[in-house]
Amino acid sequence: MIRGRRIRKRGIRNGALFALILLLAGCGSGPDRRSGLPTSHAPTSAQARQCLADLRRTGISFTPLPDRYFGGGCNAINSVKLLDIGTPVSNLGAMTCPLAEKFVGWARYGAQPAARFILGSELVRIETYGTYACRNMNGNMSGNLSEHAHSNAVDVSAFILADGRRISVKDGWQGDDRARQFLRVIHDSACKRFRTVLSPDYNAAHRDHFHFDMGGKGTYCR
Template identity: 40%
Template sequence: MHVPRLVPLIIVMALALVAFITIRDQQRRHPERLPWTPLSLLAPIGPFTGTKLAQLADDAPQCRQLLAQAGVAFTPFPPVSGPQCGYADGVTLDTGGSLATRWQPAPLTVACPVAAALFVWEREIVRPAALRHFGKPLDRIEHFGSFNCRRIAGSANWSEHATADAIDIAGFRLEGGRRVRVLGDWNGTPEEQAFLREIRDGACEVFATTLSPDYNAAHADHFHLDQAARGMRGGSFCR
């Protein structure tokens, strides 16, 4: 029996066992950190959350099921069709449920993967940031809308708005009435600047595209958030 020859094999087997135990522990305690675990909208944001959210574009029933499991109040929206624009996975976010923040104007209809990402962004990023920077709960989110049958400005390509896979966020209102708007407050007080940049950076973790005033003058008054197909491949654009 050649014991020395068995030593490398024993070491490899031991390392494999340690790796297996570590992965099983991570899967049990932090499934959001692994690429193959199912998505939960109630889990913390992990390195693969954005990709999993974008992949919901291929599975509208699963997307709606995840919203329901997270307690989001919504109504499936009838398909919208046209020569170049439209969508079949729209949902209208209703008042109440676990998505407690009100949308202004309401009701808000978006493609389901956008609704799922908005829920995660609000829950994990925006609400905690509002409390941390202002000491006030978030009351509502102001937006410029989602579906818009148009091309990207200055381009022949169709916008993600043409399929309701995008939303433009204009500002936020806190309980008590204080408003924090992208236009005017991006370079406002230190806490306003910190809040808006923190939630912009947080949006980059759950949306395929996040555009802010740092991108160009056309986004001086809003955040553009979308679930373009690049997010399904694990890529994103954040500026």
Template identity: 55%
Template sequence: MVRGAFILFLALLVTACGGRSEREVVRRDNDVFRSEPARQCLSTLKAANVRFTPLPNQSFAGGCRTIDTVKLMSFSTEATNLGAMTCPLAANFTAWAKHAVEPAAKAYLGSEVVRIETMGTYNCRNINGGRSGRLSEHASGNAVDVSAFILKNGRRVSVLSGWNGKADERAFLRRLHQSACKRFGTVLGPDYNAAHANHFHFDMGKSMKDGSAFCR
């Protein structure tokens, strides 16, 4: 009976130790926003009346991690599917929504944008779906993919149909692409490759050797 209990204990122990998945999170709550640049970024968000929740630092298998990230709760425009974002990405995205998306919608489409549709932020994967062998900026919550815009009058303007669609939609989307190039480290759209036919990719990485933005 004792031997049986011991065997059961070992089985449970093995199960507990072997249950660690490749995506198990290692939390370091005390490390959240300890650096001065990170704290300054939080102040920037607060000054812009952006509501957000700081997230605990997390590390995943494969080198993926989310360090000094936030969850955006509300800002000038509603946005979908936003997960963990590095604070600089969140600050630039919310500023782009307010100072680029809103005026461009009124100027080119004669209406207000009430919602920005995205394909998400954090995603533990490599660039180009794994072929490059290099982690994507999504793997650290440092990128966001924008797919469409919903107007107050009910109209939906998507990158997929609008980039080469109606004249006002083409002008609107190209204006947003150009303005994004001034705020993000890398901006990729439908003219870059087929993988970006249906969205804009924005991240805070610097792709050029001189540190300038990569905009395509």
């Protein structure tokens, strides 16, 4: 009887030791920071949960995404995928919840009314160059990672109107009067929402798009 108890205790100790070895070896259930495997769909902070609640109240369609770690400092944490914000948007991938919330507000209350009142037509599509990309800042020699590397930025390139016109940042920034006015109005609207807004006036790397992100502590609008 005593011998049987010793065997069971030894088995428990060996099992606990084996589990510890697996955890230290990276074989446990924690996030794999090299492979990009997902961890959990649950938001990791009260602030993140509040952002999701605020986004739901807007009435738009979206889905929360699992946290992912891609190596090299690149990640997509507390991100969502926007599915339907009222106006179709191309190339949207993972976006941090705060970025998504600001983008929805900008599209609804900045871009859509500006198209209607300045260009005289409804906005039916927003074109972007995407959101997440594991890369450094464009046109910056510091080697610092872009906010795109954290799914915290979006690049907007053009706007399609119901009457068939396409207003691109590349051609319209120095285009006719109405295109110029429209792009500058929505640029200024973005500056009231996002922490960083970059236009063709910033540098050559942004000659064909607006860059919006929620990085940093202050605000920068150019």
